Amino acid sequence: MFKKVLIANRGEIALRVLRACKELGIGTVTVHSTADADAMHVRLADQSVCIGPPPSQDSYLNIHEILAACEITGADAIHPGYGFLSENAKFADILEAHNITFIGPSADHIRIMGDKIEAKKTAIKLGIPVVPGSEGEITSEDDAKRIGAEIGYPVIIKAASGGGGRGMKVANNESEITNAFHTARSEAGSAFGDSSVYIEKYLGKPRHIEVQVFGDGKGGGVHLGERDCSLQRRHQKIWEEATSPVIDDAARKKIGNICAKAVQGLGYSGAGTVEFLYEDGEFYFIEMNTRLQVEHPVTEMITRIDLVNEQLHVASGAGLSVTQDEITFTGHAIECRINAENPDTFVPCPGTISHFHVPGGLAVRVDSGVYQGYKIPPYYDSLIGKLIVHGRDRAECLMRLRRALDEFVVDGIETTLPLFRDLVSNEDMQTGEYNIHWLEKYLEEKNRAR
Numbered sequence: 272m273f274k275k276v277l278i279a280n281r282g283e284i285a286l287r288v289l290r291a292c293k294e295l296g297i298g299t300v301t302v303h304s305t306a307d308a309d310a311m312h313v314r315l316a317d318q319s320v321c322i323g324p325p326p327s328q329d330s331y332l333n334i335h336e337i338l339a340a341c342e343i344t345g346a347d348a349i350h351p352g353y354g355f356l357s358e359n360a361k362f363a364d365i366l367e368a369h370n371i372t373f374i375g376p377s378a379d380h381i382r383i384m385g386d387k388i389e390a391k392k393t394a395i396k397l398g399i400p401v402v403p404g405s406e407g408e409i410t411s412e413d414d415a416k417r418i419g420a421e422i423g424y425p426v427i428i429k430a431a432s433g434g435g436g437r438g439m440k441v442a443n444n445e446s447e448i449t450n451a452f453h454t455a456r457s458e459a460g461s462a463f464g465d466s467s468v469y470i471e472k473y474l475g476k477p478r479h480i481e482v483q484v485f486g487d488g489k490g491g492g493v494h495l496g497e498r499d500c501s502l503q504r505r506h507q508k509i510w511e512e513a514t515s516p517v518i519d520d521a522a523r524k525k526i527g528n529i530c531a532k533a534v535q536g537l538g539y540s541g542a543g544t545v546e547f548l549y550e551d552g553e554f555y556f557i558e559m560n561t562r563l564q565v566e567h568p569v570t571e572m573i574t575r576i577d578l579v580n581e582q583l584h585v586a587s588g589a590g591l592s593v594t595q596d597e598i599t600f601t602g603h604a605i606e607c608r609i610n611a612e613n614p615d616t617f618v619p620c621p622g623t624i625s626h627f628h629v630p631g632g633l634a635v636r637v638d639s640g641v642y643q644g645y646k647i648p649p650y651y652d653s654l655i656g657k658l659i660v661h662g663r664d665r666a667e668c669l670m671r672l673r674r675a676l677d678e679f680v681v682d683g684i685e686t687t688l689p690l691f692r693d694l695v696s697n698e699d700m701q702t703g704e705y706n707i708h709w710l711e712k713y714l715e716e717k718n719r720a721r
């Protein structure tokens with residue numbers, strides 16, 4: 272196992288990784304910007320190194336400074352958390368050249384999945400069901416029209432370097448292709464420096480369901496079930512749950528085994544997430560994320576497996592600590608992302624937290640990097656904590672979540688807590704009948720009523 276791990280991140284995820292390291296007796300180093308000198312990830316680590324000024328480009332994304340911090344502290348591995356350098360293939364390459372272990376998959380796997388066209392081709396080869404569409408890049412309007420006629424309208428044109436909702440254009444019929452194709456290409460070119468696009472059938476009312484996978488890097492691999500992340504606003508997840516309200520044991524086993532086989536076929540190492548759109552009982556692959564995700568705790572709650580501990584095991588060469596047979600799913604878990612934002616407009620609201628009281632009790636978990644008196648800096652994303660609740664079934668989980676939300680106090684700034692207090696009592700949320708467009712419609716109606 273590693274002697275010392277450097278955590279190249281901040282906030283709740285830096286604490287999450289710190290905790291897993293401490294339990295394994297691994298020394299911890301964090302890095303921080305000048306804006307984060309008072310942050311919890313600095314206080315709780317064995318050592319912390321200031322790596323630059325507030326802008327992420329100059330600190331949390333500054334590879335040279337992070338390498339220097341590794342060098343002076345003698346860390347033998349780096350955990351990137353999520354965001355920042357977590358899916359940067361070049362960073363993984365550089366670490367390898369410096370004999371520092373990147374706690375994540377190989378640079379090649381990161382690179383493949385970062386290119387959505389390559390990712391989809393790879394998924395097809397591995398037997399994962401995909402959205403019907405072009406086999407690769409489309410380079411002309413005629414390509415798009417030919418495939419549109421084949422698969423039927425509406426269609427969606429996506430940037431190969433996109434993902435997370437950027438660089439996508441829908442065409443409802445052939446006459447809309449010209450505009451969609453050229454807009455998608457030029458937006459992709461200016462946003463990503465890569466104008467390659469591909470086309471697929473547009474699904475109108477899907478759910479976003481993702482499968483957690485883990486590879487040992489030696490041809491072994493498992494799945495840890497699915498998460499339903501359909502509740503989103505502008506491609507930001509708000510509420511995630513495991514298991515999905517619409518997936519039964521048989522469907523879980525089927526899609527899970529397809530994903531586990533794929534991970535084995537790839538020789539994939541570490542944590543990954545295979546993302547699907549799910550509509551009318553069918554799964555359609557869209558992307559694979561090659562990192563630990565924000566919403567990983569809901570999977571931990573229903574499997575009782577520490578995913579960061581597994582990442583450390585795999586990266587150190589010790590392999591996975593569990594076999595597929597040992598992974599079972601118990602009860603239901605929901606995560607609410609508490610953001611420092613106005614709950615109606617989602618405008619970020621940095622500032623000082625004057626009062627902070629977190630809920631507790633049976634099956635209630637709060638992952639947060641803030642504390643009472645902490646001043647949230649304006650430079651980074653607005654996630655200040657995650658409330659994760661488990662129950663024996665979804666109904667019990669919702670009861671407990673309502674109670675936990677009532678206990679949660681964050682004063683001095685605006686947060687998304689009031690939104691969750693509304694959502695937990697909403698009928699569609701209680702029945703689980705929502706898709707990727709539900710939240711935007713709900714917010715529109717709520718704002719119209721005000």
Ligand code: MV4
Pocket residue numbers: 402427434435436437471472473474475479501503506548557558707
């Ligand atoms: C789609 C789609 C409908 N049909 N692809 C948005 C983010 C990117 N990861 C993929 N996205 C979508 N791809 C086809 N063929 C609808 C979306 C989409 C979406 C997907 C997941 C979660 C929220 C979303 C919100 C709007 C659109």
